[in-house]
Amino acid sequence: MPSRAVPVRPRATTTREDRAVPDRPLALYLVKRLELVIRARMDEALRPHGLTTLQFTALTALRSRDGLSATQLARRSFVTPQTMNEMVRWLEKHGHVARRRDPDNRRVLLLTLTGPARALLERCDPLVEAIEQEMLAAVPDAAHPQFRQSLELGYAALSGNPEETP
Numbered sequence: 001m002p003s004r005a006v007p008v009r010p011r012a013t014t015t016r017e018d019r020a021v022p023d024r025p026l027a028l029y030l031v032k033r034l035e036l037v038i039r040a041r042m043d044e045a046l047r048p049h050g051l052t053t054l055q056f057t058a059l060t061a062l063r064s065r066d067g068l069s070a071t072q073l074a075r076r077s078f079v080t081p082q083t084m085n086e087m088v089r090w091l092e093k094h095g096h097v098a099r100r101r102d103p104d105n106r107r108v109l110l111l112t113l114t115g116p117a118r119a120l121l122e123r124c125d126p127l128v129e130a131i132e133q134e135m136l137a138a139v140p141d142a143a144h145p146q147f148r149q150s151l152e153l154g155y156a157a158l159s160g161n162p163e164e165t166p
Contacts, residue, residue: 031154034135038131038135039053041131042056042128042131045124045127045128045130045131046124046127046128049120049123049124049127050094051120051124054077054079054083054087055087055090055091055096056121056124056128057077057078058073058076058077058079058084058087058091059091059096059097059113059117059120059121060121061073061076061077062097062111062112062113062117063113063118063121066111066112066113067110067111067112068110068111069102069108069109069110069111070084070085070088070109070111071084073088073111088111091117095114095116095117096113096114096116096117096120097111097112097113097114097117098111098112098114099111099112100112
């Protein structure tokens, strides 16, 4: 994979407000760069199984909590409701999800994983876990809990949902 130039703020420069600018990338930039490489690696690993990272994410969200509406699943999968509606149609067409009416609100359709989708996730889980293990291998073992906690705290601080867990 070709190396890409990393935008680094120049040393000892100042902004118009005459404040010093750090000589290293923002943590936000580093998180985004990590997200992009994770997504590319997951897409590559999942492609032979007929899934994208977004589809895998939606299916694993349903595995964690079956019976979600498309809107709830969109929230848990980090996509818009419109994108999720298209994805649900694709997942249903390919036999990964089934829809049923919510007994408490007949206008809402709830999504359920199919048996074949559960089997597909079991085949894909080790591929995704290997990517995570490769990433964590660069972090000292003793720092793994702190790394995870830092990611969770950063999410909680920016999302406004300090109680929300993945």
